Amino acid sequence: MALASRAALWWARRRGRCPAAAALRPPPRLPAGPGACVRPYSSRDEEKIDMSTYSVESIRNFSIIAHVDHGKSTLADRLLEITGTIAKTDCNKQVLDKLQVERERGITVKAQSASLFYSHEGVNYLLNLIDTPGHVDFSYEVSRSLSACQGVILVVDANEGIQAQTVANFYLAFEAQLAIIPVINKIDLKNADPERVEKQIEKLFDIPVDECIRISAKQGTNVERVLQKVIEKIPPPQFNTTDPLKALVFDSTFDHYRGVIANIALFGGEIQKGHKIVSAHTKKRYEVNEVGILTPNEQPMHKLYAGQVGYLIAGMKEVTEAQIGDTLFMHKQPVEPLPGFKSAKPMVFAGMYPVDHSEYNNLKSALERLTLNDSSVSVHRDSSPALGAGWRLGFLGLLHMEVFNQRLEQEYNMSVILTAPTVPYKAVLSSAKLIKEYGKEEITVINPAQFPDKLSVSEYMEPTVLGTIVTPHKYIGKIIALCQDRRAVQKDMLYIDEHRVMLKYLFPLNEIVLDFYDALKSLSSGYASFDYEDAGYQAADLIKMDILLNGNPVEELATIIHNDKAYATGKFLCERLKDAIPRQLFEIAIQAAIGKKIIARETLKAYRKNVVAKCYGGDITRRMKLLKRQAEGKKLMRKIGNVEVPKDAFIHVLKRQSDK
Ligand SMILES: Nc1nc2c(ncn2[C@@H]2O[C@H](COP(=O)(O)OP(=O)(O)OP(=O)(O)O)[C@@H](O)[C@H]2O)c(=O)[nH]1
Numbered sequence: 334m335a336l337a338s339r340a341a342l343w344w345a346r347r348r349g350r351c352p353a354a355a356a357l358r359p360p361p362r363l364p365a366g367p368g369a370c371v372r373p374y375s376s377r378d379e380e381k382i383d384m385s386t387y388s389v390e391s392i393r394n395f396s397i398i399a400h401v402d403h404g405k406s407t408l409a410d411r412l413l414e415i416t417g418t419i420a421k422t423d424c425n426k427q428v429l430d431k432l433q434v435e436r437e438r439g440i441t442v443k444a445q446s447a448s449l450f451y452s453h454e455g456v457n458y459l460l461n462l463i464d465t466p467g468h469v470d471f472s473y474e475v476s477r478s479l480s481a482c483q484g485v486i487l488v489v490d491a492n493e494g495i496q497a498q499t500v501a502n503f504y505l506a507f508e509a510q511l512a513i514i515p516v517i518n519k520i521d522l523k524n525a526d527p528e529r530v531e532k533q534i535e536k537l538f539d540i541p542v543d544e545c546i547r548i549s550a551k552q553g554t555n556v557e558r559v560l561q562k563v564i565e566k567i568p569p570p571q572f573n574t575t576d577p578l579k580a581l582v583f584d585s586t587f588d589h590y591r592g593v594i595a596n597i598a599l600f601g602g603e604i605q606k607g608h609k610i611v612s613a614h615t616k617k618r619y620e621v622n623e624v625g626i627l628t629p630n631e632q633p634m635h636k637l638y639a640g641q642v643g644y645l646i647a648g649m650k651e652v653t654e655a656q657i658g659d660t661l662f663m664h665k666q667p668v669e670p671l672p673g674f675k676s677a678k679p680m681v682f683a684g685m686y687p688v689d690h691s692e693y694n695n696l697k698s699a700l701e702r703l704t705l706n707d708s709s710v711s712v713h714r715d716s717s718p719a720l721g722a723g724w725r726l727g728f729l730g731l732l733h734m735e736v737f738n739q740r741l742e743q744e745y746n747m748s749v750i751l752t753a754p755t756v757p758y759k760a761v762l763s764s765a766k767l768i769k770e771y772g773k774e775e776i777t778v779i780n781p782a783q784f785p786d787k788l789s790v791s792e793y794m795e796p797t798v799l800g801t802i803v804t805p806h807k808y809i810g811k812i813i814a815l816c817q818d819r820r821a822v823q824k825d826m827l828y829i830d831e832h833r834v835m836l837k838y839l840f841p842l843n844e845i846v847l848d849f850y851d852a853l854k855s856l857s858s859g860y861a862s863f864d865y866e867d868a869g870y871q872a873a874d875l876i877k878m879d880i881l882l883n884g885n886p887v888e889e890l891a892t893i894i895h896n897d898k899a900y901a902t903g904k905f906l907c908e909r910l911k912d913a914i915p916r917q918l919f920e921i922a923i924q925a926a927i928g929k930k931i932i933a934r935e936t937l938k939a940y941r942k943n944v945v946a947k948c949y950g951g952d953i954t955r956r957m958k959l960l961k962r963q964a965e966g967k968k969l970m971r972k973i974g975n976v977e978v979p980k981d982a983f984i985h986v987l988k989r990q991s992d993k
């Protein structure tokens with residue numbers, strides 16, 4: 334069905350379905366106060382909050398969704414300030430981006446909830462807001478967050494207009510049948526053109542122009558209007574406190590001191606400390622130690638009720654116990670479990686090994702804890718001849734992989750070696766011996782080392798994705814050429830206004846996963862955006878290419894590629910490797926090979942860096958310092974044959990465009 338007509342159908346349904354605000358039982362009233370519109374919340378109130386006064390009619394659960402950098406977290410700051418959840422100061426910049434990696438990169442990677450108290454027309458409301466990430470690699474966070482919501486605020490940048498992730502996120506909300514409040518942000522910018530953006534929204538999503546709210550999240554303009562719209566337009570949850578407890582675990586984090594903290598949304602019943610609960614997934618029984626809400630830090634509460642969103646601590650110590658998507662119910666009062674979530678589908682796989690093997694167990698527990706914070710990562714045990722025991726991890730994209738690696742370093746002080754990323758290929762086996770060995774005809778290959786030989790395979794298959802590109806039309810020629818170079822097939826092309834085009838292409842996943850986004854950004858001066866979704870497998874002429882250093886194969890750099898790209902990729906990898914490996918005392922031959930055939934070669938000349946060359950004469954401490962620094966640098970190297978390779982060389986080598 335065409336995008337616009339799908340949207341039209343949905344809006345018609347929405348208008349019919351959504352209960353009118355007037356038909357609802359009135360929520361609790363505020364004690365009359367002269368002109369007080371907002372009930373400021375402060376931590377001193379914590380004991381006084383009685384969550385039972387917030388019946389379902391006074392609850393609104395919503396997410397903020399948008400393309401990356403369109404201002405979700407900044408809008409969340411203003412909403413937290415207006416409702417008195419945080420003090421209003423100039424230092425509030427993306428306060429919900431709590432992770433070090435988020436602050437350093439200036440992007441949200443983890444969805445974050447916050448409960449706000451707000452009074453409108455004399456009625457006290459409990460609003461639960463979830464700020465979501467915008468980058469395509471973290472879309473699993475968005476889809477999970479939506480399961481705890483009845484509506485969304487869809488933010489669009491007044492300067493950039495609709496971008497690829499705006500479309501993708503709109504459809505996530507649309508398919509979950511949530512109320513959508515369109516908000517046009519950054520109207521303070523010189524080049525802002527809210528009228529044009531409103532027209533795009535109407536054309537693409539069939540949302541009438543007059544439903545859009547123009548705001549500046551940075552300056553706070555019109556932000557209060559957004560809160561009022563949330564109350565008017567987003568329906569309250571339709572759950573009953575008198576029903577048996579039914580709590581959805583939609584997210585979880587691991588606290589070093591308190592164990593698993595599960596984010597829950599109550600689809601029925603109530604929960605408090607001391608309750609005996611059961612996990613529908615593991616059937617294990619727990620006693621609740623603490624329940625509360627996030628404001629945005631954990632705030633213990635006496636009880637949580639149907640329709641509310643908060644957190645729970647119940648002595649879950651094992652990571653496997655806190656299954657995201659699990660349903661919790663009261664002991665001896667079993668309920669039909671909620672459908673849970675489709676598991677995230679990893680798009681890239683890479684091997685992970687400790688730099689120092691004595692760190693294996695520490696890395697294992699760090700991985701377990703971090704995957705609890707980020708359930709979209711898949712982990713399988715693996716080993717490599719050169720690197721020993723380790724894991725093969727599946728990520729949603731390369732940025733996801735980099736962020737995960739950075740979090741391991743920053744939050745768990747773990748230093749790891751990551752091997753070249755690969756996408757999950759499939760092989761249809763023809764050899765009876767292999768079919769017997771695997772117990773099936775079709776196998777998925779996530780490690781190039783296990784790529785079966787052509788003689789025992791009837792067909793290889795590669796994963797594909799349907800990519801959406803939104804771009805100003807002047808770049809369209811260059812972008813089409815780029816897509817063709819990446820073996821993509823055009824599926825659709827639509828003008829979303831006079832200057833902007835939306836293109837749909839079917840891509841082989843391996844052609845986009847590493848560097849397509851960088852290439853697209855550089856040829857469109859940063860104006861084009863990209864998003865993709867899984868589109869199944871297609872037959873492909875695949876081969877395995879080995880990289881040799883002085884004749885020794887580097888298993889971590891073996892790649893599976895399309896036959897047409899073998900020579901170009903082989904040459905490219907050898908050149909990149911030549912740049913990534915420091916010169917050493919002897920000459921190094923870097924070669925790419927398919928089977929026994931060498932298809933590319935580079936030579937790295939011998940060289941010895943004499944770090945103390947400039948230290949004439951006496952100062953022994955300075956000489957020692959320089960030699961020590963050189964020795965420390967060497968720790969970050971690993972040996973392949975007799976060649977020392979920096980530990981992060983693999984990922985740099987495979988990233989084709991950037992820093993070239
Ligand atoms: N001029 C102006 N800048 C804004 C406004 N809102 C946000 N920004 C800026 O836009 C940038 C991105 O803002 P964020 O709030 O981090 O955007 P985001 O949507 O949360 O980004 P991700 O979570 O990474 O997808 C920051 O530099 C903000 O200061 C606004 O109303 N006006």
Ligand SMILES: [Mg+2]
Pocket residue numbers: 405406407427430440441464465466467
């Ligand atoms: Mg953000």
